[in-house]
Amino acid sequence: xxxxxxxxxxxxxxxxxxxxxxxxxxxxxxxxxxxxxxxxxxxxxxxxxxxxxxxxxxxxxxxxxxxxxxxxxxxxxxxxxxxxxxxxxxxxxxxxxxxxxxxxxxxxxxxxxxxxxxxxxxxxxxxxxxxxxxxxxxxxxxxxxxxxxxxxxxxxxxxxxxxxxxxxxxxxxxxxxxxxxxxxxxxxxxxxxxxxxxxxxxxxxxxxxxxxxxxxxxxxxxxxxxxxxxxxxxxxxxxxxxxxxxxx
Ligand code: PEP
Numbered sequence: 025x026x027x028x029x030x031x032x033x034x035x036x037x038x039x040x041x042x043x044x045x046x047x048x049x050x051x052x053x054x055x056x057x058x059x060x061x062x063x064x065x066x067x068x069x070x071x072x073x074x075x076x077x078x079x080x081x082x083x084x085x086x087x088x089x090x091x092x093x094x095x096x097x098x099x100x101x102x103x104x105x106x107x108x109x110x111x112x113x114x115x116x117x118x119x120x121x122x123x124x125x126x127x128x129x130x131x132x133x134x135x136x137x138x139x140x141x142x143x144x145x146x147x148x149x150x151x152x153x154x155x156x157x158x159x160x161x162x163x164x165x166x167x168x169x170x171x172x173x174x175x176x177x178x179x180x181x182x183x184x185x186x187x188x189x190x191x192x193x194x195x196x197x198x199x200x201x202x203x204x205x206x207x208x209x210x211x212x213x214x215x216x217x218x219x220x221x222x223x224x225x226x227x228x229x230x231x232x233x234x235x236x237x238x239x240x241x242x243x244x245x246x247x248x249x250x251x252x253x254x255x256x257x258x259x260x261x262x263x264x265x266x267x268x269x270x271x272x
Contacts, residue, residue, distance in 0.1 A: 026227065026228075026229050026251045027059070027060070027061055027229075027251075028059065028060040028061070028229075028245065028251050028252035028272040029060060029061040029062075029063070029186065029229050029231060029251060029252040029272075030060050030061070030062050030063075030231075030252050030253050030255060030265075030268060030269045030272045031062075031063045031064070031065060031086065031114070031116075031148060031188075031231065031252075031253070031254050031255065032050075032062075032063070032064040032065065032255050032256075032259025032260075032265055033065045033088060033116060033119070033233075033254060033255065033256050033259060034064065034065060034066050034067065034088075034259060034260060035067075035088065035121070035256060036067060037067075037260055038066065038067060038070060038260075040070070040073065043066060043070040043073060043074055043077075044073070044077055046260070046262055047064065047074055047077055047078065047083070048077070049262035049263075050062075050064065050083060050262050050265060050266060051078060051079065051080070051082070051083055053262060053263070053266035053269075054082055054083060054266065054269060057270070058266075058269050058270055058272075059272070060252055060269050060272035061084070061252075062082065062083050062084070062269050063083065063084040063085065063086050063113065063114055064083060064084075064085060064086065064259065065085075065086035065087060065088050065114075065115075065116055066085060066086075066087075067088070068087060068088075068102055071085055071087060071107065071110050071111065071112050072110040072111060074111075075110060075111025075112070076111070084113040084114060085111060085112055085113060086112060086113060086114040086115055086116065086148070087102070087107050087112050087114075087115040087116070087145075088115070088116050088119065088122075089115065089116060089117065089119070089122055089128075089136070090102060090103070090104050090107060090115045090117065090136050090139060090140055090145070091103050091104070091136070091139065092132055092135035092136045092138075092139050093139070094139065094142075103139070103143070104136075104139045104140045104142065104143035104145050105143045107143070107145060108143045108144050108145055112145060113145065113146065114145055114146040114147070114148055114186070115136075115140050115145050115146075115147055115148065116148045116150060116188075116254075117133050117136045117137050117140065117147045117148065117149050117150065118133040118136075118149055118150045118151065118170070119150045119190070120150065120152055120190060120192045120195055121195075124154075124192070130169070130170060130173035131173070133149070133173070133174075134173050134174055134177045134180070137149055137174060137177075137180060137185070138177065138179045138180065141180070141181050141184050141185070146184060146185070146186060147184075147185055147186070148186040148187070148188055148231070148254070149174055149185065149186070149187050149188070150187075150188040150189075150190050150233070150254070151166075151167055151170040151171055151187065151188070151189060151190070151213070152166075152167075152170075152189055152190040152191045152192050152194075152195075152233075152234070153166040153167065153191055153192060153193075154166075154192045154193065155192065155193035158191065158193055163191075163209060164209070164212055167189070167209060167212060167213060167216075168216060171187070171213055171216050171217070172216065175216065175217065175219075175220050182217065182220065182221050182224035182225075182228065183224050183227065185228065186228075186229050186230075186231060187213055187217075187228060187229070187230045187231070188230070188231040188232070188233050188254045189206065189209050189210055189213060189230060189231070189232055189233070190232070190233035190234050190254060191206075191209075191234050193234075194233075194234025194235050195233065195234050195235070195256060196235070196256055196257060197234075197235060198235050199234070199235060200234050200235045200236065200240055200244070201232075201234060203240075203243040203244050203246065203247050203250075204247075206232050206244060206247065206250060207247035207248065207249055207250060210230045210232065210247065210249035210250050211248070211249045213230055213249075214226075214228065214230060214249055229251040229252065230249060230250065230251055231250070231251060231252045231253050231254045232244050232245075232250045232252075232253050232254070233253060233254030233255065233256070235256075235257075236253045236254075236255050236258060236268060237258055237264070237268070238258075238264060238267040238268055238271065241253065241267075241268045241271040241272070242271045245271055245272050252272045253268060253272065255268055
């Protein structure tokens with residue numbers, strides 16, 4: 025039995041005030057009735073403050089990306105070790121906005137997953153097809169390519185990893201994959217991992233992301249291979265985010 029996980033991705037939103045208001049409201053709403061693990065990925069600059077604001081470790085704080093390098097002359101980069109140092113517990117790697125807007129390649133992303141794991145962070149490796157891929161029926165090829173890059177790397181620890189399936193056409197658009205469609209892709213991802221390590225594949229949590237809202241969360245999270253969600257826009261409203269967590 026896999027414990028579900030709901031992760032909020034605030035993207036480049038917020039302020040010092042909003043971070044404390046939103047986090048406190050979320051922390052107040054995450055009670056014992058919520059079985060899911062919960063995390064919030066804030067912008068880098070708010071991670072340390074967010075970690076010290078929380079009274080319990082019921083909510084984990086995450087980052088939205090990380091450097092593939094451990095230290096040195098990489099101006100502007102933030103290493104996994106630095107993130108771990110300020111209380112960060114997990115990190116998104118390969119969010120579609122990183123892949124498309126910042127040109128992050130599979131190779132760089134796999135190196136980031138390795139760097140995160142070496143510093144004790146849980147990487148949340150994101151995969152997903154574009155609308156053009158979806159329309160041309162290439163979803164499974166794209167997923168195989170993105171997940172395959174990870175599986176081909178001998179340095180990856182499959183027991184310390186979360187995957188997120190996020191169809192790019194569903195992110196921030198109000199469109200979502202149907203629960204059945206999403207389940208097919210999640211089952212396929214698990215199958216790919218199973219070929220490498222059957223036991224790790226059974227334990228691996230695969231989250232769905234792409235316009236998850238309280239009214240579609242129950243059906244999505246009810247699918248056998250969907251183990252929770254990666255939530256963008258809806259994580260910026262405490263009540264909405266808590267309501268999604270309640271459904272996981
Ligand atoms: C995301 O950014 O990971 C995401 C899923 O966004 P949204 O929920 O707004 O579609």
